[in-house]
Amino acid sequence: MRGIGKRFPGVVALDGVSIEVGKGEVLALCGENGAGKSTLMKIIGGVYQPDDGEVLVDGKPVKINNVVDAMKLGIAFIHQELNVLDNLDVAANVFLGREPLTGPFRLIDQKKIHADTEPYLKRLGLDVSSKTRLDKLPIAQQQMVEIAKALSLNARIIIMDEPTSSLTLTETERLLELVLDLKKQGVSVVYISHRLGEVNQIADRVVVLRDGKNAGELSRQQISHDSIVGMMVGREVKSFYVESTAKRTPAFLKVRNMRSSRYPTKQVSFDAGKGEILGFAGLVGAGRSEIMKAVVGLDHFATGEIFLGDAELPVGKSRDAIARGIYLVPEDRRGEGLVTGMTVRENVTLPSLNKFASVFLINRASESKVANEQIQSLKIKTPNAEARVVNLSGGNQQKVVLGKWLSMDPKVMILDEPTRGIDVGAKAEIYRIMRNLAEQGAVILMISSDMEEVLHVSDRVAVMHEGQITGVLDRPDCKEENIMQLAVGKKIAAAKAAFAN
Ligand SMILES: Nc1ncnc2c1ncn2[C@@H]1O[C@H](COP(=O)(O)OP(=O)(O)OP(=O)(O)O)[C@@H](O)[C@H]1O
Numbered sequence: 001m002r003g004i005g006k007r008f009p010g011v012v013a014l015d016g017v018s019i020e021v022g023k024g025e026v027l028a029l030c031g032e033n034g035a036g037k038s039t040l041m042k043i044i045g046g047v048y049q050p051d052d053g054e055v056l057v058d059g060k061p062v063k064i065n066n067v068v069d070a071m072k073l074g075i076a077f078i079h080q081e082l083n084v085l086d087n088l089d090v091a092a093n094v095f096l097g098r099e100p101l102t103g104p105f106r107l108i109d110q111k112k113i114h115a116d117t118e119p120y121l122k123r124l125g126l127d128v129s130s131k132t133r134l135d136k137l138p139i140a141q142q143q144m145v146e147i148a149k150a151l152s153l154n155a156r157i158i159i160m161d162e163p164t165s166s167l168t169l170t171e172t173e174r175l176l177e178l179v180l181d182l183k184k185q186g187v188s189v190v191y192i193s194h195r196l197g198e199v200n201q202i203a204d205r206v207v208v209l210r211d212g213k214n215a216g217e218l219s220r221q222q223i224s225h226d227s228i229v230g231m232m233v234g235r236e237v238k239s240f241y242v243e244s245t246a247k248r249t250p251a252f253l254k255v256r257n258m259r260s261s262r263y264p265t266k267q268v269s270f271d272a273g274k275g276e277i278l279g280f281a282g283l284v285g286a287g288r289s290e291i292m293k294a295v296v297g298l299d300h301f302a303t304g305e306i307f308l309g310d311a312e313l314p315v316g317k318s319r320d321a322i323a324r325g326i327y328l329v330p331e332d333r334r335g336e337g338l339v340t341g342m343t344v345r346e347n348v349t350l351p352s353l354n355k356f357a358s359v360f361l362i363n364r365a366s367e368s369k370v371a372n373e374q375i376q377s378l379k380i381k382t383p384n385a386e387a388r389v390v391n392l393s394g395g396n397q398q399k400v401v402l403g404k405w406l407s408m409d410p411k412v413m414i415l416d417e418p419t420r421g422i423d424v425g426a427k428a429e430i431y432r433i434m435r436n437l438a439e440q441g442a443v444i445l446m447i448s449s450d451m452e453e454v455l456h457v458s459d460r461v462a463v464m465h466e467g468q469i470t471g472v473l474d475r476p477d478c479k480e481e482n483i484m485q486l487a488v489g490k491k492i493a494a495a496k497a498a499f500a501n
């Protein structure tokens with residue numbers, strides 16, 4: 001790509017960007033949230049047309065007008081935001097738009113698409129049937145289906161825009177192996193990730209974007225966490241994690257015998273005190289998100305008891321949970337956390353709209369003030385509060401979801417993968433905000449599949465396995481091997497009970 005420029009109303013997303021990828025090369029594309037990574041890749045993927053510059057494949061200029069053109073050139077794009085149809089099964093998603101037809105009625109050849117899908121699932125180690133509907137799968141596995149689709153295209157260039165952001169350790173390892181495998185077969189891979197450890201592990205070269213421009217390039221020998229970060233932000237980033245200062249306080253949030261509809265035969269009980277960040281670790285499918293949805297009343301079939309102080313909270317009523325200040329920042333921001341067609345202001349103030357409303361009117365000025373406070377404190381990159389959320393970069397959308405609940409003075413803040421897709425600088429910012437909230441007396445429950453994050457941010461860690469808590473680790477026992485043992489269901493001596501009585 002040579003001298004690529006792309007402008008949106010009020011935003012110069014790309015300004016004279018050039019990159020090259022060789023055959024069988026793994027090129028990592030790094031940069032802060034909103035730097036222009038996804039936009040650049042959407043141009044090769046045929047989603048956007050560039051305003052300036054040209055794209056060359058095999059040395060020849062090409063015009064990629066749409067996604068089909070890209071496919072024909074052998075370019076496959078695994079998008080940052082999930083792009084699956086969840087009312088269809090796995091095979092239908094893999095072959096979407098190029099289904100083989102059969103018989104006099106030209107019907108989709110179901111037998112063939114299922115038979116052809118299976119080997120790709122095997123190759124990814126994805127243990128689900130090709131007949132499973134996508135809405136029955138957790139996000140991580142939906143993501144793997146997207147990867148299977150890219151493989152089945154036999155692409156020469158595969159673009160992966162944060163493919164591991166919803167995967168856990170084992171799945172991530174498998175994906176990284178797959179990337180190296182593709183490389184051996186001569187496939188070119190462009191790999192976008194905020195997880196710099198992964199970049200270090202697989203990249204042959206790193207190109208860094210900053211504010212829509214090339215900020216520099218690192219060869220294999222020059223790649224390190226610090227060199228990437230330095231180039232990304234143009235300064236040094238120190239003191240990444242805010243170390244825990246919390247003292248144990250009496251239980252404020254008590255959850256007893258909670259059963260989610262996903263694991264109706266298992267129950268979960270735990271306590272958390274004011275000022276505490278309680279981490280929840282576990283493998284994908286351990287039931288962490290399900291329990292949290294039950295706690296905030298989003299699972300109407302859940303049973304159990306929830307106490308906030310001495311008051312008991314009705315189960316299965318999200319309205320009551322919100323009224324008492326129990327909020328959830330969900331893992332699937334696009335599906336569950338945002339109304340992407342609305343503006344930043346509207347999203348931030350949506351849950352507290354009654355605060356801004358008189359009988360007939362919504363007070364726009366005070367709404368804008370609240371939205372602007374969040375834009376500033378979270379450093380949300382947007383032209384202004386009136387921009388539609390759908391046009392923000394992935395990481396900035398995540399910040400809007402956070403801002404929406406932060407502006408409402410939470411008593412219990414539940415964060416499901418809070419820094420997914422967030423750049424290193426902004427991560428530090430979010431950890432600081434979480435710690436501040438805790439110091440002001442909130443209870444914070446954080447689900448995270450990022451081991452570093454779990455280890456450094458939590459005051460205690462509850463580890464789940466197949467719908468149950470296998471143990472809770474106090475700060476000194478929060479070690480990777482302890483967490484891994486509990487996550488696969490083993491009992492260990494360091495593990496404590498999750499609640500007092
Ligand atoms: N369709 C659009 N309309 C308006 N602005 C857009 C549009 N798409 C992207 N932008 C803006 O272009 C800039 C670059 O966005 P892009 O999504 O490429 O960032 P990114 O580097 O992928 O960030 P992240 O790490 O958060 O995913 C951002 O300021 C974004 O708000």
Ligand SMILES: [Mg+2]
Pocket residue numbers: 037038039080161393394395
């Ligand atoms: Mg992006």
